[in-house]
Amino acid sequence: MRHFEVAKMLKDLPRDASFLLRVVEPIKSGFANIGKPGQGKAKGGAISNGKATLRLNSKGPASVEVPDDVVDVAIEKINARLESYLGINDNELAQTIWEIGSKMKNPVEFSENLQQTELAMFGFSDEFIFEIWGDIGDAKSGRMVKITQFDEQF
The missing domain is CATH 1.20.1390 (PWI domain)
Structure with missing residues (x-):
């Protein structure tokens, strides 16, 4: 679950409720090295600053966006x-x-x-x-x- 989903669930629990919280490391994907500093450059711009985002589009090719x-x-x-x-x-x-x-x-x-x-x-x-x-x-x-x-x- 994403952080905000867990936060919402915890917020909704009654004060005296017991719960079990299990923290699990996310599954590594094939994109693990995208956007890491020093890992290369994208077409026309650097990904090496670590701030690039890989966008997977259902209606077209994937793209790399570097926010300003x-x-x-x-x-x-x-x-x-x-x-x-x-x-x-x-x-x-x-x-x-x-x-x-x-x-x-x-x-x-x-x-x-x-x-x-x-x-x-x-x-x-x-x-x-x-x-x-x-x-x-x-x-x-x-x-x-x-x-x-x-x-x-x-």
């Missing part, structure tokens, strides 16, 4: 909101939310599309969806920048 810095920052921001709202840190979930929201034109459309996916089980509040939509809008318009730490010299 704005998308990375947007996903980080969505993930931070997930952590403060649900107490889970899950980049895959944040990326799924980004992928849904990046194609939408307004928060109502975004909310309706979220409700038509497996993410509906979270029961996101309207306020949370609106905050996420703000983050997505900021990213789409280029208003989101990565905050870096720096030392001030006096």
Whole structure:
């Protein structure tokens, strides 16, 4: 199960309930070396930064997508909101939310599309969806920048 699915199940358990949690290492696939630093280059760009994503498409060939810095920052921001709202840190979930929201034109459309996916089980509040939509809008318009730490010299 994915992290957010386990978190949802644990959240739904009654306080006094007993449960067994078994942690199992994921099955290794033939794609285990894709996107690892120093593992080579993709057509027209490097995969060696470790941030590439292999997309397997049912209606066409597989492709490698390398997200730009704005998308990375947007996903980080969505993930931070997930952590403060649900107490889970899950980049895959944040990326799924980004992928849904990046194609939408307004928060109502975004909310309706979220409700038509497996993410509906979270029961996101309207306020949370609106905050996420703000983050997505900021990213789409280029208003989101990565905050870096720096030392001030006096």
